[in-house]
Amino acid sequence: MEPRRGRGEPPARVVTAALVELAGVSKEYGALRPLRIEHLSVGEGENVALVGLDLPAAETLINLITGATLPDRGQIRLFGRPTDEITHASDWLSTLDRFGIVSDRAALLEGLTVVQNLALPFSLEIEPPNDEIRRRAIDLAREVEIEDALWDARIADLEGSTRVRVRLGRAVALEPSLLLVEHPTAAVAAADILDLGQTVRKVAERRRIAAIILTADRRFAAIAASRVLTLAPASGRFRREDW
Known part of the structure; x- marks a missing residue:
């Protein structure tokens, strides 16, 4: 519910709680440069596609987001909690239950x-x-x-x-609270990609769950997500696409 406001005042900005937030993150994973994420925040019900991460980088990011591995630098907050505070296996498994993961793995x-x-x-x-x-x-x-x-x-x-x-x-x-989709079109025929993207988006929206979709296919990203971000690997900054 929005707070009361006077006549002529703009509507109050609705603040969406972040399910996942990465800040100043860097992680070595065997590539020429580390995976860098300057900032990424995904709130409840948001549907975001990330373009610019190859398969190894995408796997590394999924592992960071789920708390399966920790960053070398920076902080990741998962459901409001720093992942480096999730220290017990039972605690981590309970957190993992809040994810739905679509991956060849x-x-x-x-x-x-x-x-x-x-x-x-x-x-x-x-x-x-x-x-x-x-x-x-x-x-x-x-x-x-x-x-x-x-x-x-x-x-x-x-x-x-x-x-x-x-x-x-x-x-x-x-x-789940958050759907993670990892390069879903890698083995999908070109003729099927757009229909698949529509299905992913409909399922997430119908269930009102947040989604992070990692893909190299810009057509799929544009139809599967409401927000598309392209990563600049050298800086770790995301650029929003308006296709």
């Missing part, structure tokens, strides 16, 4: 079906799921726009776009 079970893979967040059983869990998995399949003819197809038989949609469904299944 999040392995799919190739011999199982789409529905079986989407059921895994709800049950670790790999046998065909019971009726209730199957219903929840199918709801996810519909949400990420996987056609019903593919629900019982094996993951090993699917093309790139559908595999990303399965990862997206699993990532949002347990209602």
